[in-house]
Amino acid sequence: MELWFTEKQTADYGITAKITKTLHTEQTEFQDLAVIDTNEWGRMLVLDGCVMTTIRDEFVYHEMISHIALSAHPNPQKVLVVGGGDGGVMREIIKHKTVQKAVLAEIDGRVIELSKQYLPEIAVALTDPRIDVRVIDGIAHVKEHKQEYDVIIVDSTDPIGPAVGLFAKEFYENIYAALKEDGIFVAQSESPFMHGELIGRVQKDVSAIFPITRLYLASIPTYPSGLWSFTIGSKRHDPLQIADEQRASELVTRYYTPSLHRAAFTLPAFVEELV
Numbered sequence: 443m444e445l446w447f448t449e450k451q452t453a454d455y456g457i458t459a460k461i462t463k464t465l466h467t468e469q470t471e472f473q474d475l476a477v478i479d480t481n482e483w484g485r486m487l488v489l490d491g492c493v494m495t496t497i498r499d500e501f502v503y504h505e506m507i508s509h510i511a512l513s514a515h516p517n518p519q520k521v522l523v524v525g526g527g528d529g530g531v532m533r534e535i536i537k538h539k540t541v542q543k544a545v546l547a548e549i550d551g552r553v554i555e556l557s558k559q560y561l562p563e564i565a566v567a568l569t570d571p572r573i574d575v576r577v578i579d580g581i582a583h584v585k586e587h588k589q590e591y592d593v594i595i596v597d598s599t600d601p602i603g604p605a606v607g608l609f610a611k612e613f614y615e616n617i618y619a620a621l622k623e624d625g626i627f628v629a630q631s632e633s634p635f636m637h638g639e640l641i642g643r644v645q646k647d648v649s650a651i652f653p654i655t656r657l658y659l660a661s662i663p664t665y666p667s668g669l670w671s672f673t674i675g676s677k678r679h680d681p682l683q684i685a686d687e688q689r690a691s692e693l694v695t696r697y698y699t700p701s702l703h704r705a706a707f708t709l710p711a712f713v714e715e716l717v
């Protein structure tokens with residue numbers, strides 16, 4: 443018998459993959475979690491029915507949410523990741539030699555544990571001595587810290603359930619305060635095809651707080667519509683510019699390159715209208 447997984451991306455549309463093996467399902471304190479194997483995309487982490495990451499295309503998301511902000515900053519030493527319990531963003535962050543300390547604020551400890559167990563190629567960095575893994579509420583953490591981080595990366599789920607507060611203006615204000623005077627913040631901001639209104643709202647909120655706000659895109663096949671956006675807010679450095687070409691060009695990556703860094707900010711006309 444064939445078993446298939448479908449993420450219902452909207453009420454009327456979905457993405458489907460044949461399951462070759464179900465490795466784990468669990469209701470954690472915060473969400474429904476599943477780890478499944480598929481032929482097309484490899485192993486998948488699914489939260490509340492949504493594809494979080496797959497072995498075959500995770501590099502796009504993890505490289506693009508990390509290297510744009512880190513390469514735009516001249517000397518990122520202290521970095522915070524809110525969410526991101528699978529560890530993929532951390533794996534990319536520690537490729538930057540300047541980084542001395544990276545704090546992971548993940549609310550759901552089960553995501554960390556199960557990623558270490560089932561997705562070791564993504565969670566590989568979580569044992570690195572520069573990384574401080576904490577099972578805490580990122581919203582509270584950001585509120586409690588002032589002028590502390592060079593870069594803050596918000597690797598959230600969709601704006602439903604536990605992640606609603608990660609798309610709120612108050613959270614962006616607290617992020618601004620938690621950053622040093624030339625800090626940069628980036629958040630995944632969903633698909634221009636399916637969440638245009640949300641992108642517009644996030645751009646408006648972030649630009650009311652940060653002097654420089656931009657949107658950039660990447661192609662992530664297993665996410666809704668395959669076209670994904672990231673919102674970046676910066677206190678001083680224009681994220682379009684690479685601060686240290688040498689450091690950026692030495693990164694070992696499969697999607698990000700210095701020329702793609704600049705190209706990612708060139709938006710199709712229908713996306714330009716959203717910002």
Ligand code: AG3
Pocket residue numbers: 449451492493494495503526527528529530531597598599600630664665666
């Ligand atoms: N963060 C989730 C991106 C949102 C995907 N949405 C969806 N499939 N409906 C990814 C976490 C990876 N570290």
